[in-house]
Amino acid sequence: MKIARIKTTPLALAFKEPYHWAGRVDHAAAVVLVEVETDDGLVGIGESVAAFPAEGIVAALQGVAPQFLGQPVFDVERLVTGARHLGSFNHTPWHANFVLAGLEMALWDILGKAAGWPVHRLLGGAVRDEVDYFGFVQGDTTDELAEDARDLAAAGYGVIYLKVGRGEAADLRNTAAVRAAIGGRRLRLDPNCAWSVAEAIYMIGKLREHEPEWIEQPTPLTSIAAMRQVKEAVGVPIAADQAVFTPADVYEICRQRAADVIVLSLHEAGGLLAFGKAAAIAEAAGVPVCLHGQGVSGISDAAQHHLGLRTANLSDGNQIMHQLLVEDLVSVPDLTPVKGRIGLLEKPGLGVELDRDALHRAAELYRRGPTPLKEVGP
Ligand SMILES: [Mg+2]
Structure with missing residues (x-):
């Protein structure tokens, strides 16, 4: 079972409403759909996180494709680790991870389909029957945010998550x-x-009266020392998010005791295998990991759900993002949480079937370029 073809399609995923975070507003997310076909006709689906324009990610995927073509699908570790050392990837490891994660995801989808088992079962098996997700509060004004938060609480989400950093x-x-x-x-x-x-210490001091469970990535992503300084000063748990990509990042944060939780996506880690390595390092330090959502479809959310099912030191209140989209690319399975939870995925591979009409519309939206994207929101 060898890799015969790799197809990449840049897509624009429109948000239902303007997505506010840290003083920025997005109307759509860019991803690259990765479809890998084997010489015996199996097709695996993956999704790489991109940004506008997504051509850089597409070109990088096409650049590494020759290293994968003709190779056995089973050799995931060898192929992906080898690709990390190719060309410019050697000195851009974070970029490499975003590119390669979608390709690796598609390989796992193929392996699951070939074996007849869901991906989580190939990765050690489920340690829980369901994964808990947080209610992600959306809105611009305070009233909108409060109303959405009330709805999420009424829907049974046990953890509510709010973006701050807006002044x-x-x-x-x-x-x-x-x-x-x-x-x-x-x-x-x-x-x-x-x-x-200084701002983090000041702001967390002010916000403490509202009893936050934790504050996620308060300070710039490049400084672990800054995060540790805040953590030691505030007495409120701190989660590392943007400061963590690789297993080595997790090691360093745990070694320095700079965060109480690691928030990580398979895209940042560079695939499902690398996520498992990162989670294991955190587990050894007694630190939980929390699934990090980015601007993605249900393809990535399903792949991450498999990781959530098989990761021992997973927190509850994990992040998904597909629910913020005008329409998802995935028709099956239904990834709508019930009281904040999604259960086992039992179909082979990722268990994902694409909505080809939605996919066509997302490809067309991408082709229309940045001006129409701004018109997506109200
Ligand atoms: Mg975050």
Whole structure:
């Protein structure tokens, strides 16, 4: 069973409503669909995270494709690790991870389909029957955020997650309103690197009265020391997100005791295998990992769900993003959480069937370019 063809398609995934985070607003996310076909006709599906324009990710995938063509699908570790040392990937490991994650995902999908087993079973087997996800509060104004938070709490989400980093007044107002809307449910706040050390200590001091369960990546992604300084100063748990990509990043954060939780996606880690290595390092340090969502479809959310099912030191309140899209690329399975939870995926591979009409529309939206993308939102 050898890799015969690799097809890449850049896609624009429109958000239902403008997506606000750390002072930025997005109307759509860019991804690259990766379809890998074997010489015996099996097709695996993967998705690489991109940004606009996505041609850089497409070119990088096409650049590594010759190293995969003609090779056995089973050799996932050898192929992906080997690809990390090719060309410019050697000195751009984070970029390499985003590129290769979609390709590796497609290989696991093929292997699961060939074996007749879901991916989580090939990766050690499920350690839980369901994965818990947080309610991701959306909105621009304080009233919109509070209303959405109230709906998410009513829907049974045990963990509610709010973006901050939108300025002091807005952060304090929004957090107070969301806390009031959700009662005693757990509340996580994510400023997405928006604060300096001093700002983080100041802001977390102000936000503490709203009892955040943890603050995610308060300081710039490049400094582990900054995060540790904040963690030691504030007495509120800190989660590392953008500061973590590779297993080596996890090691360093755990070694320095710079965070209480690791928030990580398979895209950042560079695939399902690398995510497992990263999670194992955190597990050895007594640190839980939390699935990190990015602007992706249900393809990635399904792949990450398989990881969630098989990762021993997984936190609850994990992140998915496909629910924020106007339409998902996935017709099966239904990835709608029930009381914040999604159960076992039992179909072979990722268990994902694509909605080809939605896929066509996402490809067309991408082709229309950045101007129409701005018109997607209200
Ligand atoms: Mg985050």
